[in-house]
Amino acid sequence: MMKELIEGFSAQLLESINIANSATLAKPSSPIQNVVIAGMGGSGIGGTLIKALTNDEVKVPIDVSKSYDVPAYINQNTLFIACSFSGNTEETLSAADKAKAKGAQIVAITSGGKMGAFVAENGYSSITIPGRSNSPRASIGYSFVQIFHILHHYGLIPSRHFEEIEASAQNLIDNSPEIQKVSKEMTAYFKDKLPILYGDSKVEAVLIRSQQQIAENSKHLSHVNVFPEMNHNELVGWKYPNVVFSNASTVLIRTSFDHPRTSVRLDVCKDIFTKVAGSVYELHAKGDSFIEQSIYLINVLDWTSFHLAEANNVDPFPVDVINFLKDELAKVG
Numbered sequence: 517m518m519k520e521l522i523e524g525f526s527a528q529l530l531e532s533i534n535i536a537n538s539a540t541l542a543k544p545s546s547p548i549q550n551v552v553i554a555g556m557g558g559s560g561i562g563g564t565l566i567k568a569l570t571n572d573e574v575k576v577p578i579d580v581s582k583s584y585d586v587p588a589y590i591n592q593n594t595l596f597i598a599c600s601f602s603g604n605t606e607e608t609l610s611a612a613d614k615a616k617a618k619g620a621q622i623v624a625i626t627s628g629g630k631m632g633a634f635v636a637e638n639g640y641s642s643i644t645i646p647g648r649s650n651s652p653r654a655s656i657g658y659s660f661v662q663i664f665h666i667l668h669h670y671g672l673i674p675s676r677h678f679e680e681i682e683a684s685a686q687n688l689i690d691n692s693p694e695i696q697k698v699s700k701e702m703t704a705y706f707k708d709k710l711p712i713l714y715g716d717s718k719v720e721a722v723l724i725r726s727q728q729q730i731a732e733n734s735k736h737l738s739h740v741n742v743f744p745e746m747n748h749n750e751l752v753g754w755k756y757p758n759v760v761f762s763n764a765s766t767v768l769i770r771t772s773f774d775h776p777r778t779s780v781r782l783d784v785c786k787d788i789f790t791k792v793a794g795s796v797y798e799l800h801a802k803g804d805s806f807i808e809q810s811i812y813l814i815n816v817l818d819w820t821s822f823h824l825a826e827a828n829n830v831d832p833f834p835v836d837v838i839n840f841l842k843d844e845l846a847k848v849g
Contacts, residue, residue, distance in 0.1 A: 518733060518825075518832040521654035522818050526685040529811070532645075532661035533678050539662070541641040541669050545621055548595045548670050552620070553663065554581040554611040555599030558652030561728060562599060562625075562659030565721040566667070569660075569807055575672050584610040586618070595670055596620040599659050601645070601652035603629020606845075625662045651833065653732055656725070656814070677807055684811040687803045691812065698799065699819035705765045705797050706730075706820070707827045711738040712793075714785075715769035716778045717745065722810055723769065726817040733821035733832035743778045743785075751785065754792050761793045771801040771809045 551574075553563030563580045570578070579587060584607045590596065596615040600608045603626040612634060615622055622640040624631050627647030635642040643666075645658040661681060667673045688695065705711075711730060713723055723740040730738045741750055754761070766789045768782050786796050799816065801809035825832035 518654065518822055521649055521651060522822055525657060525815055526688040528657040529661065529681050529685040532657050533681060535643065535645060535658070536662055536665035539643045539665065541623060541666065544670055546592050548576060548672060549593040550576050550589065551578045551595045551597065551672065552581050552587060552590060552615070553578065553597045553599065554608050556582055556605050556607050557728065558656065559599045559601045559605060559608070559659060561725050562656055562663055563597070564724060565660050565810070566663045568718060568721040569810065570667065570673055573673055574667065581611055583607055586611050586614045590615055590618040590620050592619040594620040596622045597663060597666055598622060598624045598631060600626045600629070600631045601647065601655055603627060603631035609634065623666050625659055653729065680805045680807040684803065684808045687808050687812055688815050691802055695816050695819060699816050700823055702767065702797060702820045703823035703827055706824055709763055709765040710760060711765050711767065713738065713740045713767045713769060714746065715742060716771065716774040717742040718773060719769055719771060719810065719813065722813045725814055729818055729821035730824065732835055734824035734828055735830045736824055736828060743781050747781055754788060764793050765797065766793050767797045767799055769799045769813060773806045773809065
């Protein structure tokens with residue numbers, strides 16, 4: 517089932533645009549001075565991605581909240597976007613209730629559940645997304661496209677970037693053979709190793725997404741970090757323990773939007789990593805815009821996580837240990 521969901525990513529992006537175009541949202545009741553996007557796991561990564569994609573143009577601060585609590589500054593001038601694929605994510609429901617108490621302007625992105633009931637009871641705006649996949653991580657297109665639409669509706673970004681999203685869908689279709697080739701190369705590189713992925717700080721959301729997908733789909737741990745920050749601390753740790761580096765697979769993710777100085781840093785550190793770990797794989801993004809390149813990378817790494825699941829002889833769809841945790845939490849109320 518996960519294979520079909522990844523294959524359908526480009527179609528999901530286009531469907532998401534249609535959903536956004538048909539959504540009805542309330543007008544702002546007071547000027548928006550800040551944005552908080554709440555969500556966990558596959559529901560929350562869309563907010564992390566949007567923060568990165570809009571960093572150069574959004575007019576107010578954006579904070580991404582991944583807990584039961586909310587920032588103290590939230591008030592009637594806060595746009596609070598609650599993202600819960602199932603509508604039953606307890607952390608996001610708790611955060612939304614606290615945002616309500618602070619008078620925030622709330623919009624939900626959900627397929628229904630308790631979140632759907634919450635917004636209906638309180639007269640808040642919401643955008644209903646399909647829940648048929650039963651997989652938040654495979655529905656990332658629905659969440660981040662809707663967040664684009666919401667930010668545009670509230671006058672916080674100059675456009676909804678729908679043209680770039682449409683181009684991104686076509687970019688995936690046009691490059692499908694290359695995406696499969698690269699993802700299978702990376703799978704062979706990752707098998708029985710610890711994947712270590714680095715990139716410019718601009719692609720931090722993509723890196724986090726890749727780590728989540730490798731964990732959930734492949735049932736496989738990985739490590740990610742960003743340049744230039746890791747050059748001021750983690751780089752020094754590239755010495756011990758030897759057992760880690762002898763069993764690591766290092767990947768440098770590159771885009772044409774990397775800061776020029778970061779590109780130099782990546783070049784220098786590639787030699788450092790090669791001397792310690794033996795080899796480094798470079799993953800180059802494709803696409804004309806930063807959105808296109810980010811979505812390209814997401815799709816390549818999603819496919820890598822799927823093929824790695826096959827190599828690990830595991831079903832990529834179930835997340836049994838998460839379900840066990842939820843069941844245990846339910847026992848204590």
